[in-house]
Amino acid sequence: MKKFKFRLTAVLKVAQIKKERAEIAFAEATNALIKEKESLKIFELELEAGLKSYEEIENQKITIGLLTSYNTYFFRLRTQIEQQKHVINEAEKKRQERLDEFQEALNKLKTIEQLKEKRLEEFKAEQLIEEQKELDEIGLQIHARAMR
Numbered sequence: 001m002k003k004f005k006f007r008l009t010a011v012l013k014v015a016q017i018k019k020e021r022a023e024i025a026f027a028e029a030t031n032a033l034i035k036e037k038e039s040l041k042i043f044e045l046e047l048e049a050g051l052k053s054y055e056e057i058e059n060q061k062i063t064i065g066l067l068t069s070y071n072t073y074f075f076r077l078r079t080q081i082e083q084q085k086h087v088i089n090e091a092e093k094k095r096q097e098r099l100d101e102f103q104e105a106l107n108k109l110k111t112i113e114q115l116k117e118k119r120l121e122e123f124k125a126e127q128l129i130e131e132q133k134e135l136d137e138i139g140l141q142i143h144a145r146a147m148r
Contacts (some may be wrong), residue, residue, distance in 0.1 A: 004123045006116050015109040022102040029095040036091045040084040047077045 006012070054070050 004120055006119060007123045012109075012112045012116060015105070015112050019102070019105040019109045022098070022105040026095070026102045027100040029091070029098040032042070033088065033091040033095050036084065040081065040088060043077060043084055046106060046131065047074065047081065050074060050077065075090045 050070070050073060054074075057066075
């Protein structure tokens with residue numbers, strides 16, 4: 001009896017490697033997005049704390065220098081928050097691209113695996129037909145011997 005051999009085994013292995021690499025790239029992009037969101041949260045908390053600090057001293061006598069310092073500080077934080085939101089948007093786009101690449105690699109792998117399964121089923125059917133022919137031949141030979 002012949003052994004099943006899938007001719008596209010190398011293609012299947014390459015597809016598996018591509019899927020694994022795409023999965024890793026997607027995970028890295030997801031982690032990068034999470035880090036960027038955490039950075040944004042830190043900036044927002046810093047701004048909130050600065051505003052509370054400003055509100056506490058607001059009722060006291062404020063010098064122009066202190067007011068300018070707060071204004072510069074808040075402007076810098078708001079600028080950083082806007083820049084961080086832009087970075088997050090880019091990270092989300094990159095993550096989506098990596099997800100699309102992963103899904104494409106996964107679909108290709110599934111297609112090749114389905115082809116392999118189909119070929120295996122065809123091989124099993126052919127083997128069954130061959131076995132049946134051999135059994136029929138043996139049966140004919142036994143019947144022919146018995147007739148002599």
